[in-house]
Amino acid sequence: MSVAESFNVSDYQRVKHLAELDLDYQELQAEFEDLTRLATSIAGTETSFVNLIGAHYQWTVSGDDKVKSVLREETVCTYAIQESEFLKIPRLDQDPRFSDKDFVKGENGLKFYLGIPLRMNNEAAVGALCVISKNETELSSIQIDQLRIIAGEIVKRLELKLLLKRSEKKVEKAVKIKERLAHDIRGPIGGIVQLLEIAQEVIDSKDEVLEILTMARSSGKDLLILAEDILNETIEDHKQKEKNFTLGSFKEKLLSLYKPQAQSKGVQFSVNFTGEQADMFSKKGLLPISGNLISNAIKFTPPEGSVSVCLKIEKKNDKKELIIIVSDTGLGMSKEQLDQLTIGEFALNEVVSKKGTEGEKGFGLGLRLVMDLVNEMNGTLEASSTLGTGTTITARLPL
Structure with a gap:
């Protein structure tokens, strides 16, 4: 690359x-x-x-x-x-x-x-x-x-x-607001129920007061259950709408789209994944990111070289990340180029032209676009490279 x-x-x-x-x-x-x-x-x-x-x-x-x-x-x-x-x-x-x-x-x-x-x-x-x-x-x-x-x-x-x-993005924003409201409601109501339970324990006077407290406690519990239902329903519905890829189907999609490019240049192309086949995740934004990384790798890899993609899902602190690793045996990058990519500094007027291994024209768009898309998804981009040996770029995207 x-x-x-x-x-x-x-x-x-x-x-x-x-x-x-x-x-x-x-x-x-x-x-x-x-x-x-x-x-x-x-x-x-x-x-x-x-x-x-x-x-x-x-x-x-x-x-x-x-x-x-x-x-x-x-x-x-x-x-x-x-x-x-x-x-x-x-x-x-x-x-x-x-x-x-x-x-x-x-x-x-x-x-x-x-x-x-x-x-x-x-x-x-x-x-x-x-x-x-x-x-x-x-x-x-x-x-x-x-x-x-x-x-x-x-x-x-x-x-x-x-x-x-764009409408989907607005819906996602509305869903997040709804989730926030459900969280905000759940906390105060939980506190009210606890206070009423304490009050019910210490009050031993009029039956009327006890009846009112019992009704309030029951209503509070009902509202708490309702808030939980809204929260769970919102999250599950939102997740169901976004389930578009498994690791296996993502692999097959990348093979069908980019293997012909590699074959036409004589570059070996492979995609593998590790993890559960049943794990599902949104395909939103994944094809532009992975596609540009793969196309860039093919461009700067000579015939009889190889480009490989590894897909996996990692869990950290109850959160999941999709990891896309694209490795090639191509031209590699200098330390200056690698630092420029790693720290995310990409001056629009300072990037110079470099052709691919078969003289393919450089348009200066691929990696810049990937960096912007990854940032928009709150992900990270990591790179390691050696001149004349090849490059590995890793995109980490929160799920």
Whole structure:
């Protein structure tokens, strides 16, 4: 892994916007399939894709048989997201940016491309809707307008997902307030019940007073039980809603998403876990954190090297932590780079570019994004590294 990469603030904000969506790319295939098929029909091209562009990779989430990823510097859509309206390239094979790419060579090489940025809230372009063809193609202004409408529908669906994510956060805040109220109620009521029990023991006068004290004691106990029920119900309901991953399912998700990246570079990739298979936890924020750590490790690991992930849950003082350990046999970091990461000091204007082992372009986004996301989850990030040997980064996230 490497800290030293070029940094573009606007691109970072775009990638962080995508991370906030917290998407499982494999779940988007069916959701956008109707729109990509419609785009293909309107354009009259062989196919169309919905591509989302992260810190290191472009993810094709619809328009193909399965989710695929490719280094973003190898894609056309990475240029399309920089446009305000759309990017049209009549002949990819004659464009100096792409003429040496494998996808334009040979009889089946691509020629025509039109990509429309998926700009959320009229700001961050998280990806592009593109139509491509092996033949020279001419689209009318009406066809392009219709494709822009489809792109707008994709954006609306993504914005709805973001709205739901933000609403969930508000619900979580309301749940915490409710829990706090239940705790606040339980203490005083418990004290009242204890006082009444003491009073009942020392009073031996009028029957009326004893009856009132007995009723008050009974009511106090009922309120205490109610507060306990509210507290337990709130916690259990909240936990049930958030149970999305086990260690086993998290492992399989990481393998399915990132093993193809490693294989395409000739890097061995493995994921293992220790602990109870039945333990369940929220998947919120885990894919952006683990995905960027893994992609960064693959990028800075040479062919025939290895990247491994270890997942485990540790208990400390009745609290649980999910631990994600990503290790590689890559380039490693200098002491200066390691200190920069360990102490969390990441000056936006002081990060310089460093390419991957196969010349992959550095965008300076991956580790910076991970640090911010881990901090937002009140977690910690630890790193150890030796130049020329490899790096191990450990994320500890409270559950």
